Amino acid sequence: MKPARALLFAIALATSLGAAAQYQWIDKDGRRVYSDVAPPADIPAKNILKQPRGSTATAARSAPAAPAAGDSAAAAPGASAVTAAAAPASAASGAGVDKALEEKKKQAEAAEAAKQKAEEQKAAAARADNCKRARSAKASLDSGMRIARTNAKGEREVLDDAQRAAEQKRIAGIIQSDCK
Numbered sequence: 001m002k003p004a005r006a007l008l009f010a011i012a013l014a015t016s017l018g019a020a021a022q023y024q025w026i027d028k029d030g031r032r033v034y035s036d037v038a039p040p041a042d043i044p045a046k047n048i049l050k051q052p053r054g055s056t057a058t059a060a061r062s063a064p065a066a067p068a069a070g071d072s073a074a075a076a077p078g079a080s081a082v083t084a085a086a087a088p089a090s091a092a093s094g095a096g097v098d099k100a101l102e103e104k105k106k107q108a109e110a111a112e113a114a115k116q117k118a119e120e121q122k123a124a125a126a127r128a129d130n131c132k133r134a135r136s137a138k139a140s141l142d143s144g145m146r147i148a149r150t151n152a153k154g155e156r157e158v159l160d161d162a163q164r165a166a167e168q169k170r171i172a173g174i175i176q177s178d179c180k
Contacts, residue, residue: 024050131179138171 025039026032026047033039039048140147141164148158159167 022050022052023048127178127180130174134171134174134178138168138175141168141171 023035023038024032025043026049027043032049038051146158147164147167148156151157
């Protein structure tokens with residue numbers, strides 16, 4: 001029975017080695033990333049820490065960089081054809097991701113702007129309502145009529161001159177802040 005267990009363990013170990021084909025790299029933010037998918041094209045070769053044996057990412061990254069505009073005459077014709085063929089493939093794969101990401105970012109910004117605008121409109125409507133009420137209360141206080149209100153105990157009390165002056169001062173502050 002022991003040889004069967006050893007054989008089973010060896011088979012399990014051998015099959016798990018295929019799952020060890022992992023990539024490891026450092027992204028642009030300095031974080032270590034582990035994945036079974038090759039790193040994006042914008043990750044420089046020096047930031048790739050580990051990759052599976054026989055991966056094609058090594059060949060693509062070891063291709064010479066595209067020559068600068070001033071160096072194009074000095075570059076060999078064969079080398080420029082290789083870099084020209086490699087550049088569109090990497091640019092096309094990265095550009096599709098960037099466009100989708102930029103579109104989502106624009107939509108999120110538009111939604112945030114719409115939300116902020118709705119909040120500002122709601123606040124403006126509340127200020128307009130407060131202004132209208134304060135002006136109405138000021139007109140009542142300025143009319144000279146006796147004003148009564150109900151206190152916390154539910155009793156009716158008439159405002160005296162000191163209370164009337166304090167109420168006029170409070171309403172003047174509301175008008176000053178909300179009626180612009």
